[in-house]
Amino acid sequence: MPAHETVRVGLGARAYDILIGSGLLATAAARIKPLARRNRTIVVTDENVARHHLTALMDGFAAEEMEALPVILPPGEGQKSFAGLERLSDALLALEVERGDIITAFGGGVIGDLTGLAAGLLKRGVDFVQIPTTLLAQVDSSVGGKTAINARAGKNLVGLFHQPRLVIADTALLKTLPPREMRAGYAEIVKYGLLGDRAFFEWCEKKAASLLACDAAALNNAVTHSCRMKAAIVAEDEREQGRRALLNLGHTFGHALEAETGYSDRLLHGESVATGLVLAFALAAELQLASHDDARRVEAHIAACGLPARIAGIAGLSASPDALIAHMRHDKKAKDGKLVFIVPHGIGDARIHDDVPLDAVARVLSRSIAHPA
Ligand code: NAD
Ligand code: GLY
Numbered sequence: 211m212p213a214h215e216t217v218r219v220g221l222g223a224r225a226y227d228i229l230i231g232s233g234l235l236a237t238a239a240a241r242i243k244p245l246a247r248r249n250r251t252i253v254v255t256d257e258n259v260a261r262h263h264l265t266a267l268m269d270g271f272a273a274e275e276m277e278a279l280p281v282i283l284p285p286g287e288g289q290k291s292f293a294g295l296e297r298l299s300d301a302l303l304a305l306e307v308e309r310g311d312i313i314t315a316f317g318g319g320v321i322g323d324l325t326g327l328a329a330g331l332l333k334r335g336v337d338f339v340q341i342p343t344t345l346l347a348q349v350d351s352s353v354g355g356k357t358a359i360n361a362r363a364g365k366n367l368v369g370l371f372h373q374p375r376l377v378i379a380d381t382a383l384l385k386t387l388p389p390r391e392m393r394a395g396y397a398e399i400v401k402y403g404l405l406g407d408r409a410f411f412e413w414c415e416k417k418a419a420s421l422l423a424c425d426a427a428a429l430n431n432a433v434t435h436s437c438r439m440k441a442a443i444v445a446e447d448e449r450e451q452g453r454r455a456l457l458n459l460g461h462t463f464g465h466a467l468e469a470e471t472g473y474s475d476r477l478l479h480g481e482s483v484a485t486g487l488v489l490a491f492a493l494a495a496e497l498q499l500a501s502h503d504d505a506r507r508v509e510a511h512i513a514a515c516g517l518p519a520r521i522a523g524i525a526g527l528s529a530s531p532d533a534l535i536a537h538m539r540h541d542k543k544a545k546d547g548k549l550v551f552i553v554p555h556g557i558g559d560a561r562i563h564d565d566v567p568l569d570a571v572a573r574v575l576s577r578s579i580a581h582p583a
Contacts, residue, residue, distance in 0.1 A: 211237060215434040219353065220445040224373045228353055228437045232426045234380040235263065235341070238314075239270030239278075242339055245375050247310040250277035252302060254325040255316040256285040259343050262386040267316060267341070278314075279305050283321070287473045290324050290359040292368075298328045302336075309333040312375065318344035318391075319351035319479065323369070326357030330372030339376045344387055345395025345429075346480050348379040349402075349436035350457075354444040360473060364540035365465050371449060379437070381429040392422050393516050394480025397460075397487065399432050400515075402439045404487060404508065405459045408558030410435055411511075418515050452562075459552040459560045460486030463575075466537035467521065470529040477524055484517035485524065485578075492574045493566070494554045504557050521575065522582040531575035535568060 214231030229241070242251060251271070255264055260282045271278035281301045283289055289298075307313065315325035315338055322340050329338040342352035358369025384392065396418065403411025414421075414432070421428040440457065447454040464479070464486030471477040491508045494500035513519040521527060538549055551566045 215430065217434065217437045217441050219373070219441045221373060221448060226374060226376055228377040228379060228441065230348070230379045230381065230430060230434050230437060232380065232382040232430065234378050235266055235383060236270060238267060238341055238378050238380075239274040239276060241376060241378060242312060242314060243274050243276050245337065245339065246276065246312045248308070249275075250279065251312050251314045252279045252281060252305050252307060253314045253316050254281045254283065254298065254302075254321060254328075256283050256289075256318075256321055258285050259317045259321070263343065263383055264316070267314075281305070283324075285320070286475070287320055287360070287479075289320050290366075292359065292361075294324055295328060295359050298324060299332060302328060302332055307332055307336055309336055311336055313338040314341060315339070315352075315374075316341045316343065318342065318347045322347055322352050323357050323366070324359060326355070326372050326374070327359060327369055330357055330370045335372070337375050338372070339378070340374045341378045341380070343383045345384055345392055345433075346398050347395075348381065348384075348433050349395065350398040350440065352377050352379070353437055353440050354454075354457075355448070364537070365468055365473065367540070379433055381426060381433055384429065385424055389422070390478065391480075392424075394478040394484075396422060396515060397480040397484035397512070397517055399436050400511065401457075401459055401483060401487060402436045404491075404554060404557055405456050405552070405560040406439060406558055407435075408556075410439075411557050415511055418511070422515065455550065455562050456552055456560050459554065460484075460488075460490050462486070462538055462541050462549070462551055463489040463534075465541060466534040467524065467527070467529075469537040469540075470534060471524070471527055476526060477518075481518055481524075484512050484515075485519065485521060488512050488519050489574055489578060490552065490560075491554055492578065493551065493571060494556075496570050496574050497553065497566070499553055499555045501556065504554070508557065520582055521578040522580065529579070531572040531579070534575055535571060538571075
């Protein structure tokens with residue numbers, strides 16, 4: 211058995227483990243089999259993941275003498291739509307999915323979010339496991355039970371909480387991930403340091419290059435540390451009544467940028483988070499809640515990793531501050547019509563604010579639009 215770390219998400223009757231290590235895919239079938247009442251699973255994946263890794267997973271199920279039925283979707287954020295949900299639901303129903311079955315989500319955040327939502331809805335709730343295959347999915351989207359599709363009004367607006375039974379994060383799968391996707395996932399790792407662990411941010415500054423080059427030790431440490439931080443927050447506040455909102459550091463800005471670029475590969479989710487993290491620190495410095503030194507340090511690290519540190523660096527984006535603020539009004543964190551921002555009071559100390567003056571937000575956006583890094 212390959213060595214691995216285990217992180218427990220402590221949610222009482224719905225608690226589950228996240229297993230993290232290099233080479234774990236070979237053990238996935240044996241770990242999923244005990245969760246399957248009918249000795250079968252439906253594996254939902256996308257064409258890219260299928261090309262690189264589906265045979266290995268299916269061979270594992272065959273070795274366990276377990277039936278595994280693949281559903282292979284086109285890749286891309288476009289699948290997280292009403293049409294995509296309908297197509298997947300029809301496919302799962304055609305395979306006669308039953309309550310008590312186990313569905314395997316094998317892919318990045320798109321596959322995980324869409325499959326988790328379909329699993330939560332079909333037959334009023336079917337169990338599922340996550341085998342995340344992108345860095346972003348391993349450190350964030352596969353953990354915590356948020357599932358969603360996008361709506362015309364904004365990102366992830368139609369969804370539900372549906373926790374997986376198990377998460378298996380095989381960091382060796384990341385060797386086939388395109389470098390741009392690695393960098394995008396890395397933004398969510400940096401986020402954990404910035405929101406609550408300054409020492410981890412400093413570790414990121416030192417180790418980013420080896421991590422992005424797929425060094426196994428750096429990856430396993432970063433994924434484990436990120437999952438530990440996320441699991442602790444989710445266990446305390448599963449439904450985002452309070453502290454879980456901290457995980458959205460950078461996301462209010464990021465979602466507005468994604469909306470403006472049409473949720474397309476012009477700007478990946480993790481890239482929008484990277485720019486959002488820099489903007490969150492710029493806003494904090496503008497409000498004199500964080501130092502300009504911290505804001506500059508965050509911006510320098512994001513830029514050094516090849517991520518977009520400024521809005522001006524996002525190809526083909528020419529949005530005005532007002533247009534971006536209009537997108538922010540659809541944010542799920544908005545309460546009683548007020549925008550809620552996660553504002554860092556320095557590196558490692560993010561807090562929730564519902565009193566941020568929008569003229570300060572507009573000034574920060576204007577500067578980021580006007581000046582490339
Ligand atoms: P993704 O799922 O689109 O994957 C990115 C690309 O990489 C796709 O083209 C995919 O086919 C390909 N790919 C995946 N694994 C691969 C591998 N091992 N080798 C080669 N190619 C591979 O994108 P993502 O960044 O994983 O996820 C983004 C989504 O996650 C967004 O929709 C975002 O809203 C969502 N998200 C959800 C949560 C949550 O808590 N549920 C958190 C963060 C992000
Ligand atoms: N990605 C934010 C959360 O899971 O709450």
